[in-house]
Amino acid sequence: MAGAVFAEEHRVLYYEADITGKLTTANILNLAILASGDQSETLGVGNAEIHAQNIGWVILQYNIDITRRPSVGEQIVIKTQADHYNPYFAVRNFWLETSQGEKLVDIRAIFTMIDMEARKMVRIPQVMMEAYQADKVKKIERIPNPMQLAETELPEVMHNFYHVRFFDIDHNHHVNNAHYFTWMQDPLGAEFLTQNEVVNINIKYESEIRYGSEINSYYKILPAVDGIVTTLHQIRVDNELMTEAEMKWRAVTD
Amino acid sequence: MAGAVFAEEHRVLYYEADITGKLTTANILNLAILASGDQSETLGVGNAEIHAQNIGWVILQYNIDITRRPSVGEQIVIKTQADHYNPYFAVRNFWLETSQGEKLVDIRAIFTMIDMEARKMVRIPQVMMEAYQADKVKKIERIPNPMQLAETELPEVMHNFYHVRFFDIDHNHHVNNAHYFTWMQDPLGAEFLTQNEVVNINIKYESEIRYGSEINSYYKILPAVDGIVTTLHQIRVDNELMTEAEMKWRAVTD
Numbered sequence: 001m002a003g004a005v006f007a008e009e010h011r012v013l014y015y016e017a018d019i020t021g022k023l024t025t026a027n028i029l030n031l032a033i034l035a036s037g038d039q040s041e042t043l044g045v046g047n048a049e050i051h052a053q054n055i056g057w058v059i060l061q062y063n064i065d066i067t068r069r070p071s072v073g074e075q076i077v078i079k080t081q082a083d084h085y086n087p088y089f090a091v092r093n094f095w096l097e098t099s100q101g102e103k104l105v106d107i108r109a110i111f112t113m114i115d116m117e118a119r120k121m122v123r124i125p126q127v128m129m130e131a132y133q134a135d136k137v138k139k140i141e142r143i144p145n146p147m148q149l150a151e152t153e154l155p156e157v158m159h160n161f162y163h164v165r166f167f168d169i170d171h172n173h174h175v176n177n178a179h180y181f182t183w184m185q186d187p188l189g190a191e192f193l194t195q196n197e198v199v200n201i202n203i204k205y206e207s208e209i210r211y212g213s214e215i216n217s218y219y220k221i222l223p224a225v226d227g228i229v230t231t232l233h234q235i236r237v238d239n240e241l242m243t244e245a246e247m248k249w250r251a252v253t254d
Numbered sequence: 255m256a257g258a259v260f261a262e263e264h265r266v267l268y269y270e271a272d273i274t275g276k277l278t279t280a281n282i283l284n285l286a287i288l289a290s291g292d293q294s295e296t297l298g299v300g301n302a303e304i305h306a307q308n309i310g311w312v313i314l315q316y317n318i319d320i321t322r323r324p325s326v327g328e329q330i331v332i333k334t335q336a337d338h339y340n341p342y343f344a345v346r347n348f349w350l351e352t353s354q355g356e357k358l359v360d361i362r363a364i365f366t367m368i369d370m371e372a373r374k375m376v377r378i379p380q381v382m383m384e385a386y387q388a389d390k391v392k393k394i395e396r397i398p399n400p401m402q403l404a405e406t407e408l409p410e411v412m413h414n415f416y417h418v419r420f421f422d423i424d425h426n427h428h429v430n431n432a433h434y435f436t437w438m439q440d441p442l443g444a445e446f447l448t449q450n451e452v453v454n455i456n457i458k459y460e461s462e463i464r465y466g467s468e469i470n471s472y473y474k475i476l477p478a479v480d481g482i483v484t485t486l487h488q489i490r491v492d493n494e495l496m497t498e499a500e501m502k503w504r505a506v507t508d
Contacts, residue, residue, distance in 0.1 A: 014291065014424060015284040015432065021425035030269040037268065072425055165440045166447050170268060171275035171326055178269065186419045190465060193420050211444060 002093070003082040003134040006039035009099070012074045018193075022069035025185070025198060026178040029062070032094040032107055033177075035078040043131040047172060055122055057111045059177055060089075063143045064201040065106040075099045082132035087123045088112060089140045110143060146202040146246035149220055149232045160187035162215040175209050180243050183217045184233040192221070196229060196249035203245040213237045227251065256347070257336040257388040260293035263353070266328045272447075276323035279439070279452060280432040283316070286348040286361055287431075289332040297385040301426060304382070310370045313431055314343075317397045318455040319360040329353050336386035341377045342366060343394045364397060400456040400500035403474055403486045414441035416469040429463050434497050437471045438487040446475070450483060450503035457499040467491045481505065 016027040023031075040046040050056060070076050079095045089112055096105035113124045129136065149157060162183045170176045180203065185193060209215065215235055222230040233245040270281040277285075294300040304310060324330050333349045343366055350359035367378045383390065403411065416437045424430040434457065439447065463469065469489055476484040487499040 013284075013288055015281075015288070015430060017425050018421055019423045019425060019427055024421055026421070027269075030267075034267055034269070165436065166442075166444050167272055167278055167280070167436050167440060169273045169444075171271050171273060173273055176269060182419065182421050186421060188420075190420050190423075 002084065003132040005079055005081045006035060006042070007077055007079045008035055008038055010034075010076055010078055012070050012072050012076060014072050017072045019190070020069075020194060021072050023071075024181070025064070025066070025069075025201060026181040028064070028066070028069070028096065028105055028107075029178040029181065030176070031076075031078050031096065032080065032109075035080045035094065036092060039080055039132075045128045045131050050128070051116065051172075054116050055113055055125075056116045056172075057090075058114050059205055060110045060112055061143050061204045062201065063108045064203075066104070066197075066199050066201075067106075068104050069197070070096065070098070070104055076104065077101075082129065082134035083108075084135040084137045084140060085124060085129045086137055086140050088121060090124055090129065090134065091140050108143060110140065143202065146204055146244050147230065147232055148244060149218060149234050153220070154218055154234070157218050157220045158187065159216050159218040162186075162217060164209060164211050164213045164215065166211065169211050175211070177205065180205075180209075180235060180245075183215055183235060184219065184243075184245055184247075187217050187219050188221070188231065195252055197252050198247055198249050199228070200248040201245060202247075203243065205243050207240065207242045209235070209237060209242050215242075224251075256338065257386040259333055259335045260289060260296070261331055261333045262289055262292055264288075264330055264332055266324050266326050266330060268326050271326045273444070274323075274448060275326050277325075278435070279318070279320070279323075279455060280435040282318070282320070282323070282350065282359055282361075283432040283435065284430070285330075285332050285350065286334065286363075289334045289348065290346060293334055293386075299382045299385050305370065305426075308370050309367055309376055309379075310426075311344075311365045312368050313459055314364045314366055315397050315458045316455065317362045318457075320358070320451075320453050320455075321360075322358050323451075324350065324352070324358055330358065336383065336388035337362075338389040338391045338394060339378060339383045340391055340394050342375060344378055344383065344388065345394050362397060364394065397456065397458075400458055400498050401484070401486055402498060403472060403488050407474070408472055408488070411472050411474045412441065413470050413472040416440075416471060418463060418465050418467045418469065420465065423465050429465070431459065434459075434463075434489060434499075437469055437489060438473065438497075438499055438501075441471050441473050442475070442485065449506055451506050452501055452503050453482070454502040455499060456501075457497065459497050461494065461496045463489070463491060463496050469496075478505075 077097045083091045094107035218234040220232045229249045231247045235243040337345045348361035472488040474486045483503045489497040
């Protein structure tokens with residue numbers, strides 16, 4: 001069954017792409033959230049409405065499958081749908097497609113809802129999920145955990161430092177989740193990032209990163225298996241684990 | 255006289271705004287360049303065509319007057335026009351307006367053209383400027399230099415460090431000029447940036463910053479005169495001056 005599908009068009013702009021001329025994974029996520037925000041506003045359950053009730057959505061995890069990143073100038077369609085939910089978790093799907101319906105990107109996301117002052121989980125209002133026509137379930141379909149960098153490995157693996165900037169905070173007064181992709185992928189370097197194309201990202205958000213924080217972005221590149229390279233990532237602030245991710249890459253052939 | 259005006263619409267997206275919910279100055283510049291790129295492509299003199307001839311545009315200086323930064327969700331119109339040129343310099347205008355024609359932002363820019371391999375200035379092909387219907391002149395109208403931080407002052411003034419990231423490079427293989435605004439404004443800090451609103455930016459690019467560079471972003475906040483605070487900025491790499499800017503700010507009253 002699952003909820004109603006909302007769709008909107010977008011032209012990939014030059015400042016949304018990287019050196020390869022393709023939409024960055026950070027902006028893939030920005031566009032996904034744009035579409036869910038627009039759907040929510042259309043249904044009268046947008047951030048303005050729910051923040052007025054002192055509740056807000058928090059992302060817990062994304063699984064992103066990338067068939068092809070669209071290029072600068074390409075017209076794409078962003079689609080989204082609230083899939084299913086239980087009292088504390090909601091699962092949402094996103095797709096990026098060409099205007100001919102070719103699948104480019106497939107995202108599954110797990111959200112929870114919090115009391116914005118107490119910063120504690122609250123029950124998701126059923127009336128809201130009914131607006132999305134999402135399915136009510138007992139148990140949500142979980143996304144497997146990303147493969148983890150062992151804490152004992154950390155002193156051995158590579159890491160870069162990043163500073164959370166003023167312009168990393170969005171109008172909801174939080175660090176835009178898309179920036180985590182920049183902090184995680186940038187340390188891999190230009191050679192890796194132009195010779196490899198990301199095909200899957202499993203990212204799990206553990207704790208919120210704040211303005212002014214010093215970020216330590218750890219990463220490890222595993223040996224290729226069947227032509228697929230896996231990279232493991234952890235973002236830590238004061239050694240506390242904030243976010244972890246597993247990414248899969250295929251070699252660029254051209 | 256001046257050249258033909260090209261216009262396109264844009265909706266301000268949440269990831270183009272800062273914590274205030276207003277379009278960042280970096281994205282004001284991104285949208286301006288988007289419109290000139292679209293005009294050039296329409297006229298058959300886009301980057302693809304001119305790069306094939308081993309020539310490319312380089313920005314020298316912008317003067318940006320900001321009446322009001324548009325907010326998330328606002329529909330705006332970006333307009334641009336090649337104004338006038340001589341053999342080595344071209345002056346272009348940009349405006350951001352509301353859909354009702356209210357002026358939001360007014361930009362004047364000076365470009366030059368280079369041989370992309372030799373990285374040396376070349377004559378601007380007249381046929382190209384005729385495509386834009388720009389006026390041919392003997393002397394272009396210069397933009398005054400930004401007020402300068404004296405080199406002797408540098409050891410005394412505040413500065414922050416930034417690292418040029420992989421995702422700062424655009425599909426033309428150069429650092430996107432808009433990122434300079436982030437490196438210059440971020441050091442001013444959240445308190446300054448939420449209590450003051452930028453009304454004018456005069457930025458002059460001296461030398462190209464490359465991927466991997468360590469940037470030293472110097473800034474000085476001058477005492478307010480008639481309610482206007484002026485900030486002076488310099489970006490240096492290995493102590494070489496790359497870019498300088500003067501920005502004017504008014505206190506936010508609400």
